[in-house]
Amino acid sequence: MNAPTPSTHLLPDVHQRAVPPALIEALKARFAERCSTALVVREQHGRDESAFATVPPPAAVVFAESTADVAFVVKLASEHRVPVIPFGVGSSLEGHLLAVQGGISIDVSRMNQVLSVNAEDLTVTVQPGVTRKQLNEEIKSTGLFFPIDPGADATLGGMSATRASGTNAVRYGTMRENVLALEVVTASGDIIRTGTRAKKSSAGYDLTRLMVGSEGTLGVITEVTVKLYPLPEAISAAICSFPSIEAAVRTTIQIIQMGIPIARVELIDANTVRMVNAYAHLTLREEPLLLMEFHGSPAGVKEQAELVQEIASEFGGNAFEWATTPEERTRLWTARHNAYFAAIQSKPGCRAISTDTCVPISRLADCLLDSVAEADASGIPYFLVGHVGDGNFHFGYLIDPDKPEERELAEGLNQALVARALRLEGTCTGEHGVGLHKMDFLVTETGAGAVDMMRSIKRALDPHNIMNPGKIFTL
């Protein structure tokens, strides 16, 4: 690998731990060709969608096919004090998958069975490698759906580990609200269950939610039980252009404050609309726009849509266009989900440094508009999309990874943005997680005492620091 040495600022706890040959041999003995030490496989598992300079890849990749496989690897790794890093489809954005301390990547993508659909209880239990699109495809006949949609076709295991959310969260919540129970392989290689299929419970510490968002640092998720929802009787989607980002944001704020149960409300700035048009050969008006979706009974959807249209027009929203057929809606949401790829393609060879702040809805205009002004002034190309109904938005600053000055500029913008969001009582990450990128921000956000509490939990549950070490905080 010719990767530049990462700066210690960005990767604060990088040191390669030894992986004894005996461990690799034991893995090969059990897994044969399902344990790979080929460089190309290791490199593929040593990176994610983040713009981090690469670090050396993991020493081996095990393709697990069962919970017992995972437990075997972790038990062995525990004996040898070697890190393990769970891997789904590699769509994380904050460096979660980088083997910053070496070790073994456990690829769970072959653990992709839907284990039990309990349609009458609106729950499903899956293996961690099942992706959200696969899940929705497999349960299509039940009349139910799984709403969490982070854009990428991520795995349920990875989505649980990063507390993912996305476009539907404004109505259906995030993984925090939608995971009912997990099976987890702990740092000692034991297998535990964190909950039942009951809708609510007061039975002891909420281990489910401790694991959700723990980014692989407390255990490997090997089964996920999530809530499902009846497919709405009626769905309609709309697109509305606005004279300014502010007008779009103020419309959103009012929708939320009025308690309208909108299912999706996504901001795309003019800049990004342009990129999406070029990428997908679309002809969307190149103005700030909101993509919206309404779920409910036919009457309920109509009622919501009328209210929203009224609010939007107060703020100068125009060209309210409806997409009522599934095909039109798919086209619209595909455009939204392609924003990231459209942006990347707009500057060949670039990487995106993406931000992920989330603020209370009343602070959204302040936080977003100042950040837009700052990004514009910097001259760096960027895309801007947002799950604005939740107060969550993403800038993607498009940098040439070979130009440190661009990275520095983008990181400076990111830092200013996060500082602003924290001043406005927000969080440094709405849905991507801390990973390698936001450790300092986490301390600023929650205070050293709360991070110390996290460290105490980590040390108690993973005394040899083998579970995805070097992420969230340094020990």
Place this chain on the structure above:
Amino acid sequence: MNAPTPSTHLLPDVHQRAVPPALIEALKARFAERCSTALVVREQHGRDESAFATVPPPAAVVFAESTADVAFVVKLASEHRVPVIPFGVGSSLEGHLLAVQGGISIDVSRMNQVLSVNAEDLTVTVQPGVTRKQLNEEIKSTGLFFPIDPGADATLGGMSATRASGTNAVRYGTMRENVLALEVVTASGDIIRTGTRAKKSSAGYDLTRLMVGSEGTLGVITEVTVKLYPLPEAISAAICSFPSIEAAVRTTIQIIQMGIPIARVELIDANTVRMVNAYAHLTLREEPLLLMEFHGSPAGVKEQAELVQEIASEFGGNAFEWATTPEERTRLWTARHNAYFAAIQSKPGCRAISTDTCVPISRLADCLLDSVAEADASGIPYFLVGHVGDGNFHFGYLIDPDKPEERELAEGLNQALVARALRLEGTCTGEHGVGLHKMDFLVTETGAGAVDMMRSIKRALDPHNIMNPGKIFTL
């Protein structure tokens, strides 16, 4: 106190730890008359609404008025290795407040300020002694409300600590979904914050949800930030009688499976209706009934109500009566909330041993009907109410506390019921918590490995085991 010695089965980790006179002196020096050692005050703080045989009361009660007060007590208690037990209004049901290992009760009921209402963000931050009714009274002018309603006028601190829920949870979720952030005094007497006011976050371990439901064993909650909701434009309540419990339950199951966003759906059995009628001089039909409430726009409420009425009539539901004025609704819900007191009054001198299982909705009929048959066969008087939309229900077996054989019979019924719920993939406690009463059930439910993980967390965060020791699990 002439209390009988509690059986070791029910109170497994009872041993009085020494409280050094120096500690009491230091508390008196700081708090003067706000530190009480009067027996009547101590006794009042050494019990809750559970039917447990009393244990010796705490050595002193401190009436805290600030976070600094709480931190002072905990720091001192930590130095002296003396337990502290947070106390709100004493409405817990599983023995949470009993000083089973002695120590100091920290009464937070005077910490009852609503600190900041952020109406535009639908959030409010309160001190832990604010009760749910007080909160709703104080925010009345904002057009918002706080939906969580466990029946008792509990404090927000206590409701957080036990992961409470109640009648509105079927639509609005429980404390798990509605607490955004907490301020907590840790076992070392330090003060941490567990989150921000952002609606969602992926910033590190979910300390908020680790604390929610931890029953005072990991820290003392000193501030609570919760979500609020716009008061629905329209509300209507209805009462419907059924020929059998089964018909009422099957109606509920279908309502939930169809995804109707009903706000409340409560079961009361004929037995309990009789008690409520006697207690509140009402004339409800003495048949199993569902109390329901619908929230939304006028059209939405109408639509929901029509659908539900149709389902109910399929199952023989009759006498569908509407309560549309606030006064009628209040009368109805007061009747529901008085069920507990009505039952207690029906057998003078009795105590209720209450159950709290929650099962997946498809298992509700199986779980409930077998339990009714068993209770009827036992001859023990009981009341039965349920937040059936969540699959959660409560039997209250009415026992004479001086008759061990009645307690034994009730505990036997409870055990059979919980075992049944667990077989049906449910939980031993939907909303009351584990406390002293369900430690064995917790192990059966989650497995020894998960409870060991809870213990590891407890030991890491409370190394001297001073935070409400002897609850949830033994160490």
